[in-house]
Amino acid sequence: MLTIRRLCAGDVPAAVAIVRASPDFFTDDVPGHVERDCARHGGWVLADSGAVADSGAVAGFAVVARKSAAGAEILWMAVDRPRRGRGHGTALLNHALDVLAADGVSVVQVKTLDESSDYAPYRATRAFWGRKGFVHVDTIDPLPGWQPGNPAGIYVAALRPTR
Ligand SMILES: CC(C)(COP(=O)(O)OP(=O)(O)OC[C@H]1O[C@@H](n2cnc3c(N)ncnc32)[C@H](O)[C@@H]1OP(=O)(O)O)[C@@H](O)C(=O)NCCC(=O)NCCS
Numbered sequence: 001m002l003t004i005r006r007l008c009a010g011d012v013p014a015a016v017a018i019v020r021a022s023p024d025f026f027t028d029d030v031p032g033h034v035e036r037d038c039a040r041h042g043g044w045v046l047a048d049s050g051a052v053a054d055s056g057a058v059a060g061f062a063v064v065a066r067k068s069a070a071g072a073e074i075l076w077m078a079v080d081r082p083r084r085g086r087g088h089g090t091a092l093l094n095h096a097l098d099v100l101a102a103d104g105v106s107v108v109q110v111k112t113l114d115e116s117s118d119y120a121p122y123r124a125t126r127a128f129w130g131r132k133g134f135v136h137v138d139t140i141d142p143l144p145g146w147q148p149g150n151p152a153g154i155y156v157a158a159l160r161p162t163r
Helices: 009-020 030-041 088-102 121-131
Strands: 002-006 043-048 058-066 071-079 107-113 135-140 152-158
Touching (some): 002 088, 009 030, 009 043, 009 058, 030 071, 043 088, 058 088, 107 121
Parallel strands (some): 071 107
Antiparallel strands (some): 043 058, 058 071, 135 152
């Protein structure tokens, strides 16, 4: 059974393993960023209580940075490949957004590969963010810190009215 709990230091290798197992989604600099951002910002994991530790015990993760009193950014999020498309990402995201909203966050941002890239794997990712209420508000190319050839689509979701 999958449950959602706060990400702890011991989860970082499993989160990085999920990233490394998806080279079609994540460039080779991402594992290092995920390690640093997990330590700096924290987040949540989908924990599989039925799995043996180090082997599928973390089914997904989200790393979230608080950018201001009312603003946050989902820096990284992924579900273990065999478990995608079954609602686990939705459950993880909803949990994170509920906690953020309760803590005063009004607007959440996520950056993903922009549709102008025409790179097939990220069509599903953009569909996911769109279905979850995230709105494309900008495209930044090149985005500082991202590898060349990866235009960034900037998406935002409101957790409550801001005016
Ligand atoms: C993006 C990701 C975290 C979503 O998690 P998931 O468990 O696969 O997502 P869910 O099963 O909860 O899907 C939720 C929604 O996305 C939509 N969706 C998912 N895959 C889709 C696809 N290929 N085409 C169209 N819609 C899709 C579903 O229709 C569903 O919508 P609904 O809830 O309104 O029915 C996961 O697929 C993943 O790890 N992808 C690779 C890494 C990645 O892209 N990370 C994000 C980088 S910005």
